[in-house]
Amino acid sequence: MDNCNGDTTALENKLTHNRSFLYGDAVFETLKIVQGKILFLEDHYFRLMASMRILRMEIPMDFTMEFFEEQLLSTVKNEGCLDSARVRITVYRNDGGYYLPLTNTISYLIHATPLQSQVYVLESKSCEVDLYKDFYISKQLLSTLKTTNKVLHVTASIYANENDLDNCILLNESKNVVEVLQGNIFMLQGTKLITPPISEGCCNGILRKQLIALAKKMEGLEVVEEIISPFDLQKADELFYTNVIKGIQSITKYRKKEFKTDLASSLVEKLNELILN
Template structure:
């Protein structure tokens, strides 16, 4: 089942071939984690979604309040009886009409949901090898920081990773700096300094990124900075990990011939679960 514009429908419901998200990538989305009928970090997701819609000049319906969208999401997971632990995606797209220039800026939305096996955040894979993906670069611009339905760099990088028996890839921007992984933001520990690229580098303005930054600043022995990361920095790092709302934290264990520790990631994961009362 899905929620299409407030109506629960069978999941075999098909959108029009003139759908603008299909034709032009004219859509934005949020991926959410539900635990015990609660949407984690929902205010952050909501305000990012509203900001994304404004940036791409979509018309925001008056009904799109935080409470309304929360009810639309939870109604679906309750209908599916997966409210204890679920992954949800809400996609908002501009209604059909026009070519590159739309005939209108009104929107529709689709909510999809699937069960998750764990409420808590855990490290899913003990061995997680990555490499650099250099075929295409992410541009340093505001659109790159949004979750839009145009993710061809991430799609082709995922295929590259699969072809080379990698768990993921690190993406670079047009200045050849490392900015993120395929499915999350990147953090790098060098000595006592935890580093993540600033949003100005073109990385996703991640919700879990924000949570991890807040948690990292609570460590008296860790200095946190936002700065550029070069491919040469990766070789010198003590620890690397990826963050996103569904997985939480995924440590990188190997990059080419370099292997990494898994210490700070475990400490942050413990704090994350404790702060959300997920332990």
């Protein structure tokens, strides 16, 4: 008999044995759908497959890219938001065992919500950030995966809210910049666009990959993956972060330093050209 908020008469809670709930034993992908098309479908699918293999999950034979696409689109269609939607698929190991699972087979859950805009929009609102130093991201492969263990991001979000910040910059144990709460970070210094390498522990972002490719085609711009220290942020001309849902969001203030938004604006235009064509 389970006890849920003091109630021992209720039917068994479905979360009682769910390994995602108990151990964070799950990975997920958050995708954007525009006009019935999943943006960057192949990248999302192969990142999910790689994450499942790293976590020793058993991938069903029928879990092909076509099956993945069909399941996502049918969910969005049922929600009536094929024009523009945010959809998340969470893949979790099936019930059984404690730390050691009794099976490596999986189940999945898909949830879709409508989005207001099909295209990416660079929001003109201010975005003030600071460093989060209570806990650090580890420089290891697991940190690059989108797992359901996001306690660090949750506590950092609370910290940002308590300190009237719009976001926080997360650091690794070497005190180097890794990412922000909702995505990968980019820094412009002169004509050099810098983002931390995956080896620093940052999420292997889908839009990060797309943006690096787009920026490398821009004349007069050098794009590199290099370590960023907090001291470097003070010398930046521009800071922004990326994720598949928001696209690009400019960071306008870090401590006493304020930043331009010119490059971010140009990249949003190029990003929209890419997704609409």
